[in-house]
Amino acid sequence: MAQRIHSIELELGVQLYPKVPFLKSIQTKDPPPFFQHLLQHIAQRNDLVLGINPEDQRVYLRNGACVYADGNRNIEYSLPECASVRETIACEQAAGIILEQTAHELEQVIQQEYPKARVFVYKNNVARDSRGNATVSYGTHENYSLKKIGLQDSFWQQKKALEDIITAGSHAFGSKNPQYFDNQHEAHFPYIFVNALLLPFLATRPVLCGAGAITEEEGGRYEISQRAPFMKEDISSCTTKDRGLGNIRDEDHARNYHRIHIICGDANMLEYSTFLKLGTTGLLLRMIEEDALLQHTLVLHDPVTTHHDVSADTRFLNWYQVYHQGKKEYWTAIDIQMHYLTAVQDFVAKQGGSAEEQEILAAWKHTLHALSHDQRALIGKIDWVTKKYLLEELRERKNVLWNDSLLHNRSAQYHLLDRKLGIFHALQRKHPEWRIVPEQDVQTFVHHPPQTRAAAREHAVKLLRANNCALQHISWNIVQGTCAETKTNYIFALNDPFATQGEMFSLKEKEKKEDGKS
Numbered sequence: 093m094a095q096r097i098h099s100i101e102l103e104l105g106v107q108l109y110p111k112v113p114f115l116k117s118i119q120t121k122d123p124p125p126f127f128q129h130l131l132q133h134i135a136q137r138n139d140l141v142l143g144i145n146p147e148d149q150r151v152y153l154r155n156g157a158c159v160y161a162d163g164n165r166n167i168e169y170s171l172p173e174c175a176s177v178r179e180t181i182a183c184e185q186a187a188g189i190i191l192e193q194t195a196h197e198l199e200q201v202i203q204q205e206y207p208k209a210r211v212f213v214y215k216n217n218v219a220r221d222s223r224g225n226a227t228v229s230y231g232t233h234e235n236y237s238l239k240k241i242g243l244q245d246s247f248w249q250q251k252k253a254l255e256d257i258i259t260a261g262s263h264a265f266g267s268k269n270p271q272y273f274d275n276q277h278e279a280h281f282p283y284i285f286v287n288a289l290l291l292p293f294l295a296t297r298p299v300l301c302g303a304g305a306i307t308e309e310e311g312g313r314y315e316i317s318q319r320a321p322f323m324k325e326d327i328s329s330c331t332t333k334d335r336g337l338g339n340i341r342d343e344d345h346a347r348n349y350h351r352i353h354i355i356c357g358d359a360n361m362l363e364y365s366t367f368l369k370l371g372t373t374g375l376l377l378r379m380i381e382e383d384a385l386l387q388h389t390l391v392l393h394d395p396v397t398t399h400h401d402v403s404a405d406t407r408f409l410n411w412y413q414v415y416h417q418g419k420k421e422y423w424t425a426i427d428i429q430m431h432y433l434t435a436v437q438d439f440v441a442k443q444g445g446s447a448e449e450q451e452i453l454a455a456w457k458h459t460l461h462a463l464s465h466d467q468r469a470l471i472g473k474i475d476w477v478t479k480k481y482l483l484e485e486l487r488e489r490k491n492v493l494w495n496d497s498l499l500h501n502r503s504a505q506y507h508l509l510d511r512k513l514g515i516f517h518a519l520q521r522k523h524p525e526w527r528i529v530p531e532q533d534v535q536t537f538v539h540h541p542p543q544t545r546a547a548a549r550e551h552a553v554k555l556l557r558a559n560n561c562a563l564q565h566i567s568w569n570i571v572q573g574t575c576a577e578t579k580t581n582y583i584f585a586l587n588d589p590f591a592t593q594g595e596m597f598s599l600k601e602k603e604k605k606e607d608g609k610s
Contacts, residue, residue: 094381097173097237097349097544097589098180098370102187102359103166103230104509105214106130106195112206127167130191130211133198134159139539140190143553143566152566155186155537156546163332166230172546173568173589176448177370179542181363182529186537188215188509195509215359216303216507217318229322232359234370236377237349237589238286243381247285250386254288261391261415272327280329280340282350286377287327287338289385292392292414293376293432294337294356295399296425300459301369302403303358304476306483306503312495313404314483316476319358320403326395337395345568347587352377356399361507361516363528364473368459371452375436382443388435390428391415406480408463426464433457472519472526479506482515545569547592552584555596 106127135144135151142154150160156172169187174180191213199211219228262269272284287294302316315321328336341353354373360366379385392398393413401410402425411422416431423431433456440449462469463477470477483499492498508514520526541547549571556563556573561582565572571584571594586594 094239094378095175095237095590096374096377097175097235098177098374099171099173099235100180100184100366100370101168101170101231101233101235102184102215103162103168103217103232104191105216105219105230106167107212107214108202109210109212110208112202112209125165128161130194130198130213131159131161131167133201134190134194137194142550143563143571145566147565150567152549153190154539154541154550155183156541156544156549157183157187157190158568162230165228172541173544174542175544175590177367177374177452178448178529178533179537180370181366182533183537183542184366185363185529185534189534189538192509192511213509214504214507215361215509216504217359218305229319231319231355232357234354234357234373236352236354236370236374237346238282238352238377239381240282240348240350243350244282246383247282250383251281251285254285254386254389257389257415258288258391260418261393261420264415264420265391265393265413267393270326280342283338283340283342283352284327286350286352286380287336287340289380289389290373290376291326291337291395292390292428293373294354295392295395296402296428297356297369297372298358298399298403298476299408299425299429299463300372300456300474301358301360301365302474302476303360303365303507304479304483304503305403306494306499307404308495311493312499314406314480314494315403316406317358317403319356320399323356323396323399337399346589349589358475359507360475362473362475362478362526364455364526365475367452367528368455368474371448372432372436372456375440375449375452376432378449379436379439382439384439384443385435388431390431392428406476426460429456429460433460472523478519479503482506482519543592545586545589545591545594548584548586548594551593552586552596555584556582 108126135141140153142152144151150158152158158170160168162168171180171183171187174183195211195213202209217229217232259269272288298317298320303318305315305318307313307315322335323337324334325336327338327340328334329340335355337356339353339355344351357369376385398412408424408426411424414421414423437453459470467477471481472478483502486502487499490498505515511517541550552571553563559575561573561575563573569586574581580598582596582598584594584596
């Protein structure tokens with residue numbers, strides 16, 4: 093069974109309430125976006141910070157995470173490299189604690205001038221205008237390692253077979269053949285191949301891990317996914333405009349691994365939802381690594397429209413055109429997910445699976461059954477279901493439409509990263525059985541990294557400081573420092589995302605190695 097690195101990039105909403113005209117203590121005449129103040133406050137926390145990269149001002153933390161500004165829109169918290177799904181969940185919960193603590197510290201500074209001011213951090217995917225319309229989406233991006241060795245040749249060998257299946261499906265639907273494998277995309281071929289195989293799964297995956305949303309049209313309605321309405325393409329390299337269900341960004345940050353970057357998922361509050369989101373996707377990637385998924389290929393007619401329709405269909409009444417084993421058929425979103433579950437079950441039965449993989453399969457099966465037969469059984473497990481019943485109870489009690497501001501506010505409070513004020517956290521305190529990772533693990537990852545390359549970065553920076561070297565550069569796969577006394581430039585190459593130590597050499601030693609190769 094292959095190792096896999098998992099990670100999540102959290103783009104977060106930050107709000108100062110009420111809005112104040114001018115903060116002498118923290119703003120200038122041309123104040124930056126308010127979230128920048130939260131980022132600056134994190135950068136000043138010596139108990140958390142490992143180092144700040146001088147080139148782009150990204151803040152690397154001792155726990156292996158990285159925090160930075162996502163353009164002029166949001167603060168982004170990228171989890172460290174994690175070696176299991178549960179470890180990723182624990183690191184994500186640790187991120188919530190760090191962000192909550194820092195928001196409260198910033199709040200105390202502001203309250204010296206404005207005693208009633210509050211700082212709120214939201215783990216969601218939409219920002220709304222004054223009328224409640226979702227006008228901006230920010231992502232919760234997932235990252236998965238996929239081994240390179242042997243796969244490149246295998247993908248090219250299977251390219252024609254996959255193209256033939258997709259072409260046959262397009263003909264069956266009476267639609268144009270998608271141009272996934274155009275010459276302009278040849279450099280991205282491994283990512284095109286993987287995403288083409290995953291498209292029907294990703295288009296219907298919100299049923300497992302959507303976070304729930306309220307739309308505005310015709311008095312409003314409840315939807316499964318916050319992120320789905322903002323997806324515009326089947327496969328794309330963009331993350332902010334023409335977003336794709338499949339993303340082909342080619343930034344591996346490692347020598348022998350591709351980084352599969354998925355941007356269509358929602359921000360989850362429930363650990364079980366994240367467990368399903370990462371776990372099911374990782375199992376399908378394992379099948380791709382072992383050349384076992386092509387034989388189970390589905391072609392889905394118009395994946396983006398299907399994705400939108402799946403999000404709007406909380407009762408799973410819609411049928412979607414699929415091309416399967418030479419025939420055009422009509423399946424529900426649950427049918428499509430069952431197809432992939434059955435394929436993975438058969439694969440694991442033959443090839444074996446880890447204890448965590450077996451748990452993921454059991455959770456996947458239980459969730460699909462409950463979605464079809466008893467959605468209430470998923471309260472405390474699946475975010476969109478949990479929030480749906482929470483909001484429905486309030487809507488019926490207050491006799492209001494779905495687009496009422498009361499429901500919008502309650503929905504936002506569900507995603508508030510505040511263990512005292514957040515509605516989700518209040519519910520979870522009453523139901524500790526909702527959790528699947530121990531609080532002790534979460535607290536550990538507030539200050540300590542997983543035993544992956546995240547630990548190697550910490551080790552490299554400690555070595556530099558122990559030898560009185562100044563940090564010149566820090567990124568996911570390189571740490572560099574200069575020793576003033578010896579005038580030596582040290583570089584740590586962190587090419588293996590699983591290794592807890594990197595290769596260290598001085599610049600002169602590196603030059604000798606390069607000279608020897610030439």
